Amino acid sequence: MQRILPHLSRLHDAAGRFSHWLFPERCRACAAPGAPLCAGCFGDWPRLPAERCSYCALPLLDNGDCLVCSVEAPAYDHVHTPFIYAEPLNTAIIAWKFQQRLDWTRPLADAWASAWGGHPPSRPDALLPVPLHRQRLRERGYNQSMLLARRWGNRWKIPVIPGALQRRRNTGHQLGLSAAARRDNLDAAFILRRHVPDHVAIVDDVLTTGTTAAQIASTLRDAGVQRIDIWVLARVL
Numbered sequence: 001m002q003r004i005l006p007h008l009s010r011l012h013d014a015a016g017r018f019s020h021w022l023f024p025e026r027c028r029a030c031a032a033p034g035a036p037l038c039a040g041c042f043g044d045w046p047r048l049p050a051e052r053c054s055y056c057a058l059p060l061l062d063n064g065d066c067l068v069c070s071v072e073a074p075a076y077d078h079v080h081t082p083f084i085y086a087e088p089l090n091t092a093i094i095a096w097k098f099q100q101r102l103d104w105t106r107p108l109a110d111a112w113a114s115a116w117g118g119h120p121p122s123r124p125d126a127l128l129p130v131p132l133h134r135q136r137l138r139e140r141g142y143n144q145s146m147l148l149a150r151r152w153g154n155r156w157k158i159p160v161i162p163g164a165l166q167r168r169r170n171t172g173h174q175l176g177l178s179a180a181a182r183r184d185n186l187d188a189a190f191i192l193r194r195h196v197p198d199h200v201a202i203v204d205d206v207l208t209t210g211t212t213a214a215q216i217a218s219t220l221r222d223a224g225v226q227r228i229d230i231w232v233l234a235r236v237l
């Protein structure tokens with residue numbers, strides 16, 4: 001087997017070159033030949049300014065904490081994202097998530113990595129993709145956060161722990177609960193099913209309100225996790 005492996009890998013390379021010759025790579029956004037995302041389209045993606053909230057990455061006039069995070073710090077440490085969820089990036093994310101355009105995984109994940117200069121924005125010991133509801137996973141057939149985590153994990157040699165988090169179906173009615181009980185009910189929207197290291201990054205596609213990130217982070221904090229980063233493709237403003 002050891003002796004066959006190099007031959008197999010050469011064969012694989014040759015097959016890759018042949019299919020590349022048959023079907024040359026094109027930019028997913030503008031169809032220009034060359035790379036899965038051309039420099040022009042990459043440059044068009046809206047960037048978050050450097051001055052932002054140290055927790056939730058909300059753009060600010062200066063670096064510091066936003067009003068919401070300074071009143072009550074979220075359970076996570078930092079949101080890391082270079083992009084704003086807006087045109088034309090959101091069109092790409094929508095096609096990738098909702099129109100089975102899995103060919104977007106590579107350009108999206110790699111553009112995110114390039115935006116940090118090819119280095120990871122932090123050095124977590126594990127990546128935890130946000131799980132999809134079972135029903136949604138069945139309909140879609142893939143979990144986009146898992147695809148991102150795999151790509152980044154491979155690139156930076158960070159283990160991905162797929163089944164670490166589980167979404168709990170929220171069957172409890174919110175009505176009639178006190179504010180504290182309602183919060184507890186939401187906090188327990190995720191269950192930690194595996195042991196995870198002290199420093200982890202939760203991987204998600206888009207940070208919308210930050211509720212999901214905060215819910216997962218509080219579950220992880222309860223389990224004793226020390227540092228929790230959020231790696232997301234883009235942030236809604």
Ligand SMILES: [Zn+2]
Nearest residue numbers: 027030038041
């Ligand atoms: Zn392009």
Ligand SMILES: [Zn+2]
Nearest residue numbers: 053056066069
């Ligand atoms: Zn904030």
